[in-house]
Amino acid sequence: MKFMITGKNIMLTDALKDTVEKKLGKLERYFSPEQEAHVFLSVQKNKQIIEVTIPFNGMILRGEESTGDMYSSIDNVVEKIERQIIKQKTKLQKRVHNGETLRFLDIPEYRDRDVDEEEGKIVKRKRFSVKPMDLEEAMLEMELLGHSFFVFRNADTEEVNVIYKRKDGNYGIIEPEV
Numbered sequence: 001m002k003f004m005i006t007g008k009n010i011m012l013t014d015a016l017k018d019t020v021e022k023k024l025g026k027l028e029r030y031f032s033p034e035q036e037a038h039v040f041l042s043v044q045k046n047k048q049i050i051e052v053t054i055p056f057n058g059m060i061l062r063g064e065e066s067t068g069d070m071y072s073s074i075d076n077v078v079e080k081i082e083r084q085i086i087k088q089k090t091k092l093q094k095r096v097h098n099g100e101t102l103r104f105l106d107i108p109e110y111r112d113r114d115v116d117e118e119e120g121k122i123v124k125r126k127r128f129s130v131k132p133m134d135l136e137e138a139m140l141e142m143e144l145l146g147h148s149f150f151v152f153r154n155a156d157t158e159e160v161n162v163i164y165k166r167k168d169g170n171y172g173i174i175e176p177e178v
Helices: 014-030 070-087 089-095 135-145
Strands: 002-008 036-044 047-056 059-067 149-154 160-165 171-174
Touching: 002 014, 014 036, 014 047, 014 070, 047 070, 059 070, 135 149, 135 160
Parallel strands: 002 036
Antiparallel strands: 036 047, 047 059, 149 160, 160 171
16 A cells, blocks of 8 residues: 655654554555555644555545544444444445455455444435525534534536534535546
8 A cells, every 4th residue: 555644733754654564564465565544643632643545446445543542543443444444344445346456355344232233314304495505604604503514506516515623623625526
């Protein structure tokens, strides 16, 4: 795998980079050698945070962990991503064709005794009108409703967007790409 490691409020030492590459290297058995993994390390107050994003074949595997120690955050995020791969094996297998980036022969079967064999299902449906608004108005509306995300029609682009509140207190926006 190819690792793109960046940091914020942290000194990216060679030892830290080597640890990230070694620990995340365990995931190489699931991917081809050309697969990229984006790693973002940051420190906020007393939290050591790692975010790993692995985009492949139109999908994204993402894991984020925050502990008091960067090395345990790294261990936890590797476990989290590996669980995602194993749990989603059948879903991913349907989308990936021969020669793509994920190697399913290396993924063990997922068995969770606490989870029923049924997958999640839609239990509620909501319909609402989507009015055009700018980003600031959408943020205000989301905060007034007390939601962590809000769907709206962007007045500038006329596209349906989703604005969401991030764990770090900032906002993100999802814009469709056709």
